[in-house]
Amino acid sequence: QQQVKQSPQSLIVQKGGISIINCAYENTAFDYFPWYQQFPGKGPALLIAIRPDVSEKKEGRFTISFNKSAKQFSLHIMDSQPGDSATYFCAAIPAGGTSYGKLTFGQGTILTVHP
Amino acid sequence: ETGVTQSPTHLIKTRGQQVTLRCSSQSGHNTVSWYQQALGQGPQFIFQYYREEENGRGNFPPRFSGLQFPNYSSELNVNALELDDSALYLCASSMTGFSEQYFGPGTRLTVT
Numbered sequence: 001q002q003q004v005k006q007s008p009q010s011l012i013v014q015k016g017g018i019s020i021i022n023c024a025y026e027n028t029a030f031d032y033f034p035w036y037q038q039f040p041g042k043g044p045a046l047l048i049a050i051r052p053d054v055s056e057k058k059e060g061r062f063t064i065s066f067n068k069s070a071k072q073f074s075l076h077i078m079d080s081q082p083g084d085s086a087t088y089f090c091a092a093i094p095a096g097g098t099s100y101g102k103l104t105f106g107q108g109t110i111l112t113v114h115p
Numbered sequence: 116e117t118g119v120t121q122s123p124t125h126l127i128k129t130r131g132q133q134v135t136l137r138c139s140s141q142s143g144h145n146t147v148s149w150y151q152q153a154l155g156q157g158p159q160f161i162f163q164y165y166r167e168e169e170n171g172r173g174n175f176p177p178r179f180s181g182l183q184f185p186n187y188s189s190e191l192n193v194n195a196l197e198l199d200d201s202a203l204y205l206c207a208s209s210m211t212g213f214s215e216q217y218f219g220p221g222t223r224l225t226v227t
Contacts, residue, residue, distance in 0.1 A: 043218035101171045105157030
């Protein structure tokens with residue numbers, strides 16, 4: 001019930017295109033949904049995050065769409081650039097209970113943006 | 116503002132040995148979480164420390180233990196190393212257990 005499922009595993013996009021990564025979760029106790037970007041040999045960097053009382057959040061070229069009833073959320077990267085090539089992880093964290101503070105990550109999506 | 120730092124960067128140990136990894140939290144943060152990231156996988160939660168006390172633990176055996184110090188820096192100790200312990204160990208700090216977690220660069224541990 002703690003699992004977060006992420007798709008696709010890998011994604012190839014042309015420069016200027018839109019990259020879309022999807023995640024689904026089971027645990028309704030999840031109350032905060034961040035996205036992380038990770039380059040090889042580096043730690044994950046927080047990109048953007050959303051709480052379930054909001055259906056969409058936009059920061060620059062990055063947008064999270066959130067569907068609470070379907071228990072799904074997605075990351076859209078507009079005008080994708082070669083510098084966006086990295087591994088992207090969705091994650092979720094519960095507001096309380098025994099898993100308080102525990103980030104549960106998806107399996108990751110390797111994004112490649114071709115010039 | 117100083118970000119999360121970890122040491123050492125890389126480490127090679129032999130099966131059965133013990134290892135200590137260190138983390139300095141971001142300025143103003145009092146919570147540290149540790150994660151293990153195997154190659155090609157997402158990070159897995161090991162445990163979290165808040166004000167020097169363990170505040171939650173993932174599915175890791177007791178040979179994984181930790182400490183948090185009064186300055187909120189932290190250590191991860193792993194005893195009786197196994198080959199499967201080879202991974203990137205990540206430390207993340209946050210203002211509370213529930214707020215945004217910021218990761219350090221990680222320590223790459225190789226067990227031979």
